[in-house]
Amino acid sequence: MIVSNTSGATSIDPEGKLAAAVTQATGVTVLPHNTKKPGCGPEIMEYFRQHPETGVTRPDQIAVVGDRLTTDVMLANMMGSYAVFVKDGVVPREETSVVSILFPCGYYNLEAASPDTIT
Numbered sequence: 853m854i855v856s857n858t859s860g861a862t863s864i865d866p867e868g869k870l871a872a873a874v875t876q877a878t879g880v881t882v883l884p885h886n887t888k889k890p891g892c893g894p895e896i897m898e899y900f901r902q903h904p905e906t907g908v909t910r911p912d913q914i915a916v917v918g919d920r921l922t923t924d925v926m927l928a929n930m931m932g933s934y935a936v937f938v939k940d941g942v943v944p945r946e947e948t949s950v951v952s953i954l955f956p957c958g959y960y961n962l963e964a965a966s967p968d969t970i971t
Contacts, residue, residue, distance in 0.1 A: 853880065853882075853883050853896075853899065854875075854881065855892060855896060855927075856871075856882060857923065859873070859882050860882040860884050860885055861885060862886050863886075863888070870882075871884060883895065883899055889924060889927045890926035890927035890930055891930075893927060893930055893931035896914070897931070900914075911931040911932040911933045912932055912933060913933075914928075914931065914934065915928075915934040916931070916933055916935050917936040917938060918936075918938065919937070921937065
């Protein structure tokens with residue numbers, strides 16, 4: 853299932869046209885949801901309650917894959933699910949939410965420091 857704050861979010865895609873296009877292009881269901889990520893956990897669980905054939909009955913059976921810490925990873929955390937963070941998503945690194953804040957502040961090397969270089 854795809855949960856997107858663009859296609860599927862009823863505030864942006866009220867008629868579900870984007871959701872239908874993404875579903876048709878990918879073959880994966882796009883969840884229509886009223887609350888944007890990270891707050892749509894209850895709507896995700898309701899989907900699975902309505903589709904028992906998926907076998908998903910608990911949040912800890914779900915892995916949320918995403919490129920945004922403040923939406924995707926936070927959603928997983930709030931749900932009690934697993935999070936898989938994709939460091940380089942479809943948006944260039946310079947334009948992603950966290951990086952766009954760090955670059956103007958002078959942080960250019962975003963690679964993790966090794967423990968033996970920390971003093």
